[in-house]
Amino acid sequence: MALFELRNVNLTFEENRKKLSVLEDISLTVDEGEFLCIVGPSGSGKSTILRILSGILGNYSGEVLYKGQPNPRPNPNVSMVFQNFALIPWLTVQENIEIVLEAREVPPRQRVRTALKYIDLVGLDSFEDAYPRELSGGMKQRVGIARALAVEPEVLLMDEPFSALDILTAADLREQMVDLWMSGKLPLKSVLMVTHNMEEAVFLADRIVVLSARPARIIGEVKVPLPRPRDYRDKAFEEILDHVYSMVLSGRLKKSR
Amino acid sequence: MQLVTAAFYSTYRVLAAYMLSLAFGIVYGVAAARGPRREKIMLAVLDVLQSVPILGFFPVAVTMFVALFRGARAGYELAAIFLIFTSQSWNIAFGVYETIKTLPKDLKELSLAFNFTPGFAIQRIYLPAMVPTIVFNSGVSMANGWYFLMASEIISLGNRDVRLPGLGTTMMNYLSQGNTTGVLLSIGTIILINALLQLVVFRPLVRWAELFRYNAVGTAPEWPTVVDVLSALGRALRIDSALVRLVSVGERMSSRLAKFVLITVSVLAAIAFVWLIVWLLTPPYPWDVLVQIPAALVITAMRVIAAVIISVFIALPFVIRSIKSVETAQNIYTMASVLGSVPAVIFYPPIVALAGRENMELFSILLLLTGSFWYALFNMSKGAMLLPGSLTEMAKVFGIKGLMYYRSILIPAILPPLITGALTAWGGAWNASIVAEHVEFGHSTFEIPGIGSLLVSSTANSKALILVVLAMTALIVAVNMLFWRPWYQRAAEKYNLTE
Numbered sequence: 001m002a003l004f005e006l007r008n009v010n011l012t013f014e015e016n017r018k019k020l021s022v023l024e025d026i027s028l029t030v031d032e033g034e035f036l037c038i039v040g041p042s043g044s045g046k047s048t049i050l051r052i053l054s055g056i057l058g059n060y061s062g063e064v065l066y067k068g069q070p071n072p073r074p075n076p077n078v079s080m081v082f083q084n085f086a087l088i089p090w091l092t093v094q095e096n097i098e099i100v101l102e103a104r105e106v107p108p109r110q111r112v113r114t115a116l117k118y119i120d121l122v123g124l125d126s127f128e129d130a131y132p133r134e135l136s137g138g139m140k141q142r143v144g145i146a147r148a149l150a151v152e153p154e155v156l157l158m159d160e161p162f163s164a165l166d167i168l169t170a171a172d173l174r175e176q177m178v179d180l181w182m183s184g185k186l187p188l189k190s191v192l193m194v195t196h197n198m199e200e201a202v203f204l205a206d207r208i209v210v211l212s213a214r215p216a217r218i219i220g221e222v223k224v225p226l227p228r229p230r231d232y233r234d235k236a237f238e239e240i241l242d243h244v245y246s247m248v249l250s251g252r253l254k255k256s257r
Numbered sequence: 258m259q260l261v262t263a264a265f266y267s268t269y270r271v272l273a274a275y276m277l278s279l280a281f282g283i284v285y286g287v288a289a290a291r292g293p294r295r296e297k298i299m300l301a302v303l304d305v306l307q308s309v310p311i312l313g314f315f316p317v318a319v320t321m322f323v324a325l326f327r328g329a330r331a332g333y334e335l336a337a338i339f340l341i342f343t344s345q346s347w348n349i350a351f352g353v354y355e356t357i358k359t360l361p362k363d364l365k366e367l368s369l370a371f372n373f374t375p376g377f378a379i380q381r382i383y384l385p386a387m388v389p390t391i392v393f394n395s396g397v398s399m400a401n402g403w404y405f406l407m408a409s410e411i412i413s414l415g416n417r418d419v420r421l422p423g424l425g426t427t428m429m430n431y432l433s434q435g436n437t438t439g440v441l442l443s444i445g446t447i448i449l450i451n452a453l454l455q456l457v458v459f460r461p462l463v464r465w466a467e468l469f470r471y472n473a474v475g476t477a478p479e480w481p482t483v484v485d486v487l488s489a490l491g492r493a494l495r496i497d498s499a500l501v502r503l504v505s506v507g508e509r510m511s512s513r514l515a516k517f518v519l520i521t522v523s524v525l526a527a528i529a530f531v532w533l534i535v536w537l538l539t540p541p542y543p544w545d546v547l548v549q550i551p552a553a554l555v556i557t558a559m560r561v562i563a564a565v566i567i568s569v570f571i572a573l574p575f576v577i578r579s580i581k582s583v584e585t586a587q588n589i590y591t592m593a594s595v596l597g598s599v600p601a602v603i604f605y606p607p608i609v610a611l612a613g614r615e616n617m618e619l620f621s622i623l624l625l626l627t628g629s630f631w632y633a634l635f636n637m638s639k640g641a642m643l644l645p646g647s648l649t650e651m652a653k654v655f656g657i658k659g660l661m662y663y664r665s666i667l668i669p670a671i672l673p674p675l676i677t678g679a680l681t682a683w684g685g686a687w688n689a690s691i692v693a694e695h696v697e698f699g700h701s702t703f704e705i706p707g708i709g710s711l712l713v714s715s716t717a718n719s720k721a722l723i724l725v726v727l728a729m730t731a732l733i734v735a736v737n738m739l740f741w742r743p744w745y746q747r748a749a750e751k752y753n754l755t756e
């Protein structure tokens with residue numbers, strides 16, 4: 001069953017009276033139980049798609065459905081991990097998580113319990129009282145993930161969650177993400193992640209949607225039927241990665257013609 | 258003993274005006290920043306209000322308040338608080354506006370993505386994000402309030418002189434009695450009060466404000482006791498929820514009540530304005546004063562420009578030092594808040610009397626400096642403190658030193674705050690010019706030509722008085738719009754440091 005369905009979504013920004021087409025005729029679905037990755041070059045409009053799904057943006061044309069109904073704004077069943085963490089500097093780790101629960105009117109006792117549970121889950125116990133400025137990049141993104149999970153969404157949106165991190169930390173967090181996803185501990189139904197890192201997409205996703213450069217159109221999609229945990233040096237892995245690469249390249253060739 | 262009660266009265270006035278300024282500044286700033294349709298006009302109004310030479314308009318305001326209260330003491334009291342308010346609130350409103358306009362996009366999207374209601378977002382994101390600006394601008398505001406204390410406590414209406422109990426009046430009395438010890442003691446009291454306020458309230462707040470900066474790194478500042486006390490007080494008095502409600506109203510100007518209030522106020526203002534114009538246009542015209550206005554404006558403008566340039570240059574070394582360390586910046590803030598609160602206007606008459614008419618030109622520029630320097634210093638060092646550390650580190654790494662460092666890194670980086678500093682110094686100097694050009698001490702009167710002395714000499718004719726003030730305001734606003742704002746815009750775009 002499709003949780004999200006986008007039908008012929010178009011979006012144009014207007015800046016200094018110049019029209020800038022960002023999304024062109026985007027149609028895609030996010031199915032229940034899948035880990036979907038959208039890859040595309042920088043500035044193509046990946047974040048814009050997530051902003052539409054999470055209800056931040058509304059000035060698109062076309063249809064966005066959630067479980068067959070028009071996507072409510074805001075949609076309380078989705079939550080988001082930000083590229084640059086977006087932690088509130090004057091709140092501690094625990095408070096940063098509690099505030100989104102408070103916004104959803106979770107009672108105080110339960111807020112604390114839930115916050116601590118997810119802090120534990122991402123391995124940040126004993127850092128509850130630290131301020132974001134006192135954390136490393138990897139730890140900040142763990143808070144971002146814990147916060148997004150704490151509202152127990154059906155769909156988790158992730159906007160290049162690992163691209164602001166160093167390679168080792170990113171690899172580490174990616175593996176933990178797989179573990180979490182596989183463990184079944186989460187009430188999560190689907191994950192939609194946006195990235196420009198194709199290896200990352202093949203490592204994580206069940207299915208990859210490839211976008212062209214701006215204005216974003218869908219070039220094609222690739223299924224990744226590999227068992228998890230995956231190995232970058234695996235032959236099947238490399239084949240799929242090559243496939244994704246060639247798709248991205250072909251998109252670029254078509255553009256330049 | 259007299260000094261203690263006087264100190265009590267003055268402190269209460271300054272603090273009451275400051276509370277009003279805070280509420281006004283926050284509500285106005287949020288309303289302007291969050292409504293694209295009203296933004297332009299609200300900003301323009303604020304710009305004009307900030308440029309109006311308060312001291313010039315004060316007689317008008319007093320007449321209004323006194324008439325409103327039929328001469329009761331409360332009317333004078335409110336007039337005094339109003340004057341102090343006008344010296345404090347505009348810069349807070351501007352600060353709030355700027356903070357919201359430059360609020361990191363991530364925080365805005367966060368509140369949307371996690372479906373914060375507008376009220377919740379205001380309370381938990383917008384208000385806290387304003388803390389650094391408010392704390393910083395409070396430095397200027399408090400200093401300003403004390404600076405104008407004198408003028409607010411001694412109110413002359415026509416041939417009547419009303420003196421409200423307070424440090425300004427006390428000091429004036431000592432001065433006319435020739436009691437130097439008394440004057441010094443009063444000044445000492447003002448400095449003491451401000452030093453205490455700084456030590457107990459504002460200095461801890463400045464350190465704490467560090468916590469609210471986006472993308473800061475390093476250990477978090479400690480949570481000072483003042484904040485606990487203040488927030489407990491605020492909660493007990495329900496200030497927080499009242500503020501949120503107020504801000505939400507300002508934000509949703511479309512709500513019927515807000516619209517009604519807005520329309521009523523605008524209609525009243527329009528009627529008053531039309532009435533004023535009609536009254537000004539009915540003869541007889543005060544030609545004798547009118548013909549003097551242009552020359553007087555030019556003469557005063559030259560003094561003001563000199564004061565602005567000197568202010569910026571004196572402030573520059575302090576600003577450069579505050580870039581190098583946050584500690585220094587905080588010390589400069591404290592020092593400036595305490596020293597800036599000294600009402601220099603008081604020393605001026607005896608100094609002029611001692612120095613004589615021939616040196617008055619020089620001393621008038623010094624007085625203008627006391628009205629402009631603190632503005633320049635505060636605004637410039639605030640900008641300098643917010644400079645990203647990576648910039649100075651980059652200069653170090655590439656060995657950029659000496660003249661080149663100043664020319665290619667430092668000056669461009671602090672150009673936007675430097676312009677803001679100069680702009681506010683410009684307004685402050687004009688304001689001080691009203692008291693700088695005409696001095697009465699004992700039985701002698703000293704005067705130099707300029708718009709300030711023209712204003713004083715035309716107080717008897719209210720039409721002439723208003724025309725002089727209007728001409729002055731028009732010039733200040735015109736220069737702001739044609740010179741300072743465009744320059745700031747260009748500098749801010751070119752040397753934008755926030756990505």
Ligand SMILES: Nc1ncnc2c1ncn2[C@@H]1O[C@H](COP(=O)(O)OP(=O)(O)OP(=O)(O)O)[C@@H](O)[C@H]1O
Pocket residue numbers: 013014015020022040041042043044045046047048049196214
């Ligand atoms: N509010 C806006 N107004 C105008 N243009 C915008 C706005 N938001 C995004 N854009 C433009 O839309 C395009 C797509 O932006 P988007 O952030 O979705 O790209 P992205 O694929 O996420 O890029 P990146 O990989 O760098 O994060 C960009 O060219 C950007 O300039």
Ligand SMILES: [Mg+2]
Pocket residue numbers: 046047048083159160
């Ligand atoms: Mg993006």
